[in-house]
Each structure stands twice: as structure tokens, then as C-alpha cells.
Amino acid sequence: xxxxxxxxxxxxxxxxxxxxxxxxxxxxRLALHTSRRNLEDFKALISPAAMPFLEEMAQVSQQxxxxxxxKTIQMYVPxxxxxxxxxxxxxxxxxxxxxxxxxxLTDKEILAEVAMLKSMxxxxxxxxxxxxxQTVGVPYLKNVIKLIRPFFSHISMEVQPLDExxxxxxxxxxxxxxxxxxxxxxxxxxxxxxPKGKKSxxxxxxxxxDRLGKAGIYxxxxxxxxxxxxxxxxxxxxxxxxxxxxxxxxxxxxSISFPxxxxxxxxxxxxxxxxxxxxxxxxxxxxxxxxxxxxxxSTRENEIxxxxxxxxxxxxxxxxxxTNPGGYxxxxxxxxxxxxxxxxxxxxxxxMIQEQGYEPVWKDWIIFSE
Amino acid sequence: xxxxxxxxFSSRLFTGxxxxxxxxxxxxxxxxxxxxxxxxxxxxxxxxxxxDDILSHLSNPQFNLLPNTSGVRNAKEAVFAAQxxxxxxxxxxxxxxxxxxxKYLLPDAIETLKAADELVKLGFVVLPYIHADPVxxxxxxxxxxxAVMPLGSPIGTNKGLKTIDFxxxxxxxxxxxxxxxxxxxxxxDAAKAMELGADAVLVNTAIAVSENPVQMAKAFKMAVEAGxxxxxxxxxxxxxYAIASSPLTGFLSxxx
Numbered sequence: 001x002x003x004x005x006x007x008x009x010x011x012x013x014x015x016x017x018x019x020x021x022x023x024x025x026x027x028x029r030l031a032l033h034t035s036r037r038n039l040e041d042f043k044a045l046i047s048p049a050a051m052p053f054l055e056e057m058a059q060v061s062q063q064x065x066x067x068x069x070x071k072t073i074q075m076y077v078p079x080x081x082x083x084x085x086x087x088x089x090x091x092x093x094x095x096x097x098x099x100x101x102x103x104x105l106t107d108k109e110i111l112a113e114v115a116m117l118k119s120m121x122x123x124x125x126x127x128x129x130x131x132x133x134q135t136v137g138v139p140y141l142k143n144v145i146k147l148i149r150p151f152f153s154h155i156s157m158e159v160q161p162l163d164e165x166x167x168x169x170x171x172x173x174x175x176x177x178x179x180x181x182x183x184x185x186x187x188x189x190x191x192x193x194x195p196k197g198k199k200s201x202x203x204x205x206x207x208x209x210d211r212l213g214k215a216g217i218y219x220x221x222x223x224x225x226x227x228x229x230x231x232x233x234x235x236x237x238x239x240x241x242x243x244x245x246x247x248x249x250x251x252x253x254x255s256i257s258f259p260x261x262x263x264x265x266x267x268x269x270x271x272x273x274x275x276x277x278x279x280x281x282x283x284x285x286x287x288x289x290x291x292x293x294x295x296x297x298s299t300r301e302n303e304i305x306x307x308x309x310x311x312x313x314x315x316x317x318x319x320x321x322x323t324n325p326g327g328y329x330x331x332x333x334x335x336x337x338x339x340x341x342x343x344x345x346x347x348x349x350x351x352m353i354q355e356q357g358y359e360p361v362w363k364d365w366i367i368f369s370e
Numbered sequence: 371x372x373x374x375x376x377x378x379f380s381s382r383l384f385t386g387x388x389x390x391x392x393x394x395x396x397x398x399x400x401x402x403x404x405x406x407x408x409x410x411x412x413x414x415x416x417x418x419x420x421x422d423d424i425l426s427h428l429s430n431p432q433f434n435l436l437p438n439t440s441g442v443r444n445a446k447e448a449v450f451a452a453q454x455x456x457x458x459x460x461x462x463x464x465x466x467x468x469x470x471x472x473k474y475l476l477p478d479a480i481e482t483l484k485a486a487d488e489l490v491k492l493g494f495v496v497l498p499y500i501h502a503d504p505v506x507x508x509x510x511x512x513x514x515x516x517a518v519m520p521l522g523s524p525i526g527t528n529k530g531l532k533t534i535d536f537x538x539x540x541x542x543x544x545x546x547x548x549x550x551x552x553x554x555x556x557x558x559d560a561a562k563a564m565e566l567g568a569d570a571v572l573v574n575t576a577i578a579v580s581e582n583p584v585q586m587a588k589a590f591k592m593a594v595e596a597g598x599x600x601x602x603x604x605x606x607x608x609x610x611y612a613i614a615s616s617p618l619t620g621f622l623s624x625x626x
Contacts, residue, residue: 066579068526070389123416153413246473251443253472292473357391366413366454368447 003210004244005203008237013186016043017233023047032060037289042239045285046232054281061284061313064291071358074294074316075346076124076156077117080325081105081144083337085130087197089183091225091261093323093337094130096197100335104135107147109330114151116328120320120346123363124154126179128323128337131160131199138166145173154365156221160198161208167215174367179221179257180208185237186229193228209241213249220245220252221296226279227261227270235282239289246290255294255316256286262300262338276305280312287313299340306342306349310356319349372569374547375463375495375516377434381406382564383594384436384549386574387424388414390583397427399577403587409436409465409572412455425459436497438465444478445485452489464489465519467499475525479506483513490514499551502533504540511546518544519572521552522563526575528555531562541567557586557593564597565605 023044031041032053044050050057082104085094093100105113117125127144129136136159145155156177157170167178184190187202194200212220222241224234242254258279261270274282279301286295296316297309306317322328323337344352350360372379385405390396400408414424415437428435437455442448445468452464466489468482469475477500489496495516500506502520510518520540523529530553531537541548547569554560560571573590580586 066389067528067575070575070578071391072389251470251472354392359390359392361414363416364411364413366417366441366451368442368450 003207004241005206007240007244008185008206011237011240013233016236017230019043020047020232020236023049025049025052028053032056032288039236039240039243042285042289043236045288046235046282050281050285051277054277054284057281057284057288058312061287062311064287065313065315068291069315072361073310073314073353073358074124074361074364075122075350076126076154076296076316076318077120077122077346078126078128078158078298078318078321078323079110079113079117079148080128080323080327080337081110081140082129082132082136083325083335084132084135085197086133087131087199088195089199090193090195091228093335103325103331103334104129104132104140105325105330107143109326110144110147112329113326114148118151121350121362122346123152124156124365125152126156126158126177126318128157129159131197133160133198138162138169142170142173145170145175149174153363153367156219158221161205162211164211164215167212167217171215171217175217176365176367177219177221177255178212178217179223179255180205180212181221181223181225181257181259182206182238182241183225184228185224185234185241189229209245210248213245213252217252219255219294221255221257223257223259225259225261226274227272230272231274231278231282235285239286242290242293253294254290254292255296257296257298258282259298259300262341279305280309283309283313299342300338302341303344307352307356310353310358317349317353319344319346372547374497379406379570381591381594382570382598383560383590384409384551384570384572385577385587386572387411387428388574389578393423393427395583396578397430399583399587400428401430401432402584402591403573403577404432404591405587406432406434407436407570408433409438409574410459411440412437412451412458413441415458417454417458434463435459435461436463436465437461438499439467440469442468443470443481444468445481445488448481448485449488449492452485452492452494456494462493463495463497465497465499469525477501477521479503482506483509486510486515487513497549502536502540504536504543507540507544507548511544515546517547517549517569519549519551522550522559523553525552527553528576529553530555530559531566534562534566537563537568538566557589560590561593561597561600564594565600567601570594 020043027044028050031044083094084102088096158179190202294315297314299321324334353360381404384407387410437459439448439451468478497517499519507518523532549570550563550568551572577586
């Protein structure tokens with residue numbers, strides 16, 4: 001069988017970077033006006049040469065998004081279960097070497113948080129943990145999914161990479177979506193950012209989407225942490241991964257996120273700063289490259305940016321998020337994974353979406369089995 | 371008048387409920403379309419709540435609900451979804467759609483036939499969304515579906531009747547109503563399908579995503595009526611050249 005790693009190994013970071021930088025205005029025009037787009041077109045769309053075409057890209061992106069998804073925005077919310085973590089990650093507030101109080105929610109606490117999320121109208125939830133296999137391993141996750149299943153139509157999960165059999169087990173309990181961000185496809189620098197813990201294994205992480213595909217996951221989310229490395233090259237590798245996965249695991253849906261490194265207590269300054277215009281460029285480039293991919297934006301971004309991005313290609317949004325375990329009810333004052341930027345409530349966000357002529361969608365899934 | 375499973379429809383425009391910028395606008399547009407059969411994705415409906423947003427905007431007696439199974443990937447899930455829909459929406463009508471491919475949402479012929487067979491036996495009025503495949507349509511007819519719904523082009527693409535040659539064969543051969551579903555991008559596409567002899571069309575994206583959905587809904591209503599009227603009046607045949615005189619047989623009139 002053909003795995004992504006085999007494809008990945010045929011590429012060199014430096015060559016890809018050079019190839020993106022050498023794209024011309026003519027390459028961008030071709031990418032904008034062709035009817036079938038490939039990875040070379042994606043390179044052109046994320047290249048510096050595309051910046052003068054940003055308005056045109058936004059127009060095309062809006063049109064493609066509305067045709068495919070209509071004037072709708074899907075609403076989801078993260079539920080942080082634990083900040084215990086055995087990994088050292090240079091950019092994360094939950095890093096093992098960060099001296100913070102550690103907390104893992106009990107069943108009772110989870111239900112208290114869930115009650116709050118339900119009162120906020122949420123029906124699609126994203127479970128988040130650090131990596132602590134003793135306390136927050138597969139049995140814990142399995143128990144949580146079983147516990148909250150009655151309250152949500154769609155359950156997503158953003159936790160440590162797991163084995164294929166673990167995924168199969170969790171899917172059977174009602175897990176619908178798994179987000180697993182590569183953080184960076186720069187293999188050497190990945191080791192620098194993840195010096196200790198299971199996460200330091202680049203190979204195991206990059207193979208995760210293959211394991212998820214084989215387990216038959218309904219939807220998976222990809223992305224890199226923007227700020228760690230050159231975002232253009234990292235985004236090309238994300239697109240390469242997506243392109244491979246769509247052909248290989250053709251029954252799975254895909255979504256992309258573009259988290260920009262945010263400040264947190266004791267944290268790393270971004271190595272590369274991505275401007276707002278560049279983030280718009282990247283969002284539009286993904287949309288133009290893959291009409292069907294879901295594009296998600298979190299509360300890491302600020303109000304003005306989030307208000308304006310709705311019409312440009314985004315299909316899913318969180319609001320009122322807390323990035324600390326127990327943040328909604330149980331322990332609102334505990335330390336966050338990162339500082340959120342848009343603190344408006346889901347109600348206010350929903351109203352803002354409506355005012356822009358879009359419908360916030362709270363429920364769009366169901367489990368089609370007993 | 372169009373009749374499906376002994377139910378009569380004065381409008382031959384069926385509509386979808388997705389992609390609208392608000393539920394109020396959806397309701398206004400569907401009312402303006404004159405549509406009497408509207409399809410709604412089961413996955414969008416709150417099954418365990420007293421009132422549901424979408425359903426409350428579809429309560430006008432003009433609308434008959436056609437729940438659809440969007441999101442299912444095989445026959446087993448489709449049968450499960452159908453039973454949930456029957457219970458929640460209190461109708462045994464069902465738009466059976468099984469598209470395991472989330473990219474182009476193309477229907478799975480094998481699973482659809484399997485599910486249709488089972489659902490008909492369970493007492494459902496089944497309207498399957500399928501490729502414009504004339505043999506599949508006959509096979510579905512044999513298991514007892516109430517209508518067939520072949521696609522004009524991939525769903526949501528607005529590309530029109532790319533499958534026209536196969537739609538003509540399906541319409542010619544079918545013993546059940548033929549509803550052209552998916553791909554109809556403009557009123558002229560809808561009129562064309564009706565001129566071919568389709569019994570109805572189903573439109574969603576072209577109305578929901580237009581700049582003015584209410585006005586577009588009216589345009590589709592008129593186009594469907596005009597197309598049907600033209601079909602009933604029999605279109606004059608097309609020719610590739612003008613027939614000005616009778617150069618080959620003209621001599622016969624002299625003899626006459």
C-alpha cells in the first residue's frame with residue numbers, strides 16, 4: 001500500500017520553497033482561470049506573486065464556497081478535558097516543562113461543562129487534551145465519548161495520535177472527526193520544537209492520517225502551526241497530504257485549520273510572522289485548490305478578522321471558547337493553553353453571522369446506527 | 371396532473387432546503403416557487419426537541435416534506451436513517467440518497483438499489499437519487515420505487531443537463547415518474563428538462579445561492595410551467611436546413 005510518507009520523502013523542503021518563490025503572475029493567472037487545479041496551481045496561489053491578485057482570489061473563493069456550502073457557517077466549540085502532558089513543545093502552554101497546575105476533568109465535571117455548552121446552543125463539540133497516556137489514554141477518551149454522546153450530534157477530537165485499532169474502537173463509540181495537526185512538515189526543526197515525549201516521533205505523527213483513513217473516520221482535520229516555519233512551504237506539504245488522502249481514503253471528509261501561534265504564559269515568539277493579508281491569501285488558496293474542503297477558523301483570530309473572513313471561504317467557526325480544562329464552569333480561572341483573541345459569546349457571534357447574510361448552523365450531523 | 375404514489379401535485383418543481391442564508395428567506399423562496407414537495411436533510415433536524423427551526427419554517431400546508439438521507443454512506447445506514455425520518459417527520463416518503471464520496475457526492479448505485487429494495491418492503495415511498503443510468507432506473511422500478519431521480523450533472527455544480535442523452539432514454543422507458551435532480555443551474559435548464567418530458571425537477575443550489583432567491587424561485591416556477599406546457603404541446607421538429615421547396619418530389623405535383 002502507498003503511504004504518504006513514501007510520497008513525502010520524494011520532496012525536499014528547500015526545493016519546494018524555491019519552486020513556490022519562483023512562481024510568476026502568469027502562473028497565478030493560470031491557476032485562477034483553469035477549471036481543474038493541481039498542486040502547482042496551489043503553489044502559485046500561495047506564492048508572493050499572488051499577492052496583487054488577492055481581491056480576485058477572494059472573489060473566486062467566495063463564489064466557490066457559496067456554491068458548495070451555501071451561505072452557512074457551522075458552529076462548534078472546544079471542550080478541554082485535561083492539560084496533563086508528557087510532551088515538551090516549545091510553543092504550547094501545556095508543555096511538560098511549564099510549571100502550571102495540572103487538571104483532568106472527572107465525569108461529574110465534564111457533565112457540568114457539557115450543561116453549559118448545551119445552554120450556549122452547541123451541538124458539535126471538539127474534545128481536546130494534552131498527551132498523558134496513563135491518565136488521559138484511550139480508556140479515558142472512550143469513557144468521555146460514551147458519557148457525552150447523548151448530548152451532541154457530532155463529536156470531534158484533538159488529542160495525541162493513536163493506533164488504528166484505538167481509532168476503530170473510538171469510532172464505534174461515536175467519534176466522528178479527528179483533528180491531527182502535523183505542526184510542521186520541516187522534519188529537522190520538528191525535532192527542535194518537540195524535544196521530549198512521544199510527540200517527538202515525527203514519523204508516527206505524519207502517518208496518523210493514514211491510520212485514521214484505514215480506520216474509516218468520517219472526517220479528519222489537517223493543518224500546521226503557523227509561525228513555526230515558512231508558512232508557504234508548510235502549507236504546500238499540507239496540501240500535498242490532503243491531495244493524497246482524498247484519493248486514498250475517498251469516503252472521508254477533510255477540513256483544514258490555520259492556527260497562528262498565539263502568546264501564552266512563558267511562550268515562544270513566532271519565528272515567522274504571517275500577516276492578515278497572507279492568511280486571507282492562504283484561506284482563498286485552499287478554497288480555490290479544493291472546492292470541497294472545510295475551512296475552520298478559531299477564536300485565536302481577532303474580531304475584525306473573524307467578521308470579515310466569513311464571506312471569503314470559511315465554513316466553520318468556534319465562539320465563546322475556553323482553552324483550559326474546566327474553563328466554562330468548573331475552574332474558570334485555571335491557566336489557558338493559549339490566549340484567545342475573540343472573546344465574544346456564541347450568541348453575539350451568531351448574530352454577527354446573520355447580519356452578514358449567513359446562517360449559523362448548529363446541527364448538521366447524526367449517527368446513522370444504533 | 372403529476373401523481374406520485376397516489377398523491378397529486380399541481381407543481382412540478384420540487385425544491386431543497388439547504389444553503390439559504392436564513393430560514394426565513396428559505397421559507398419565502400419556497401413559497402414563491404409554488405413547490406409542494408420540499409426535501410429536508412434528516413441530519414439538520416433536531417430529533418429530540420419540541421420545536422425545530424427548520425421544520426417550523428416548513429409548516430405551511432403548501433409543503434409536503436420529503437426527508438432525505440444525506441450523509442449516509444451505505445444501505446444499512448440509509449435504512450436506519452429512513453426509520454428515524456419516518457418517526458421524526460411523520461411521513462413514509464423518502465428521498466434515498468447514498469453518496470459515500472464526500473467530494474462529488476455521487477450516488478452509489480449498488481447500495482442504493484439494495485436499500486431501495488429493503489425500504490419498499492418496509493412500506494416507504496422511495497424516491498432514489500441516482501446517476502442517469504437507464505438500466506439502474508429499470509432495476510429500481512422493478513423493486514417498487516415511486517419515482518426515479520436521475521442527476522443532470524454532479525449535485526451543486528449548476529452545470530445543467532450534461533446527461534441529456536441518458537435522461538432521454540430514461541424518460542422514454544420509465545413506468546414511474548422521472549424527476550431530474552441535481553445540476554440544474556438555471557431556469558432554462560429546468561425548462562429544457564421539462565421539454566424533454568421529465569415529470570418534475572428538483573432544484574436547490576440555483577435558488578438558494580442566487581443574489582435574489584425569492585425572484586429566482588419565481589423564475590424557476592415559470593420555467594417549469596413553460597417547459598411542461600411546451601412538452602404537452604409537442605415541440606416542432608428541428609432541422610439542419612430550411613425546407614423551402616420540394617426539389618426531389620416537386621415533379622409529382624405536376625403529374626397531379
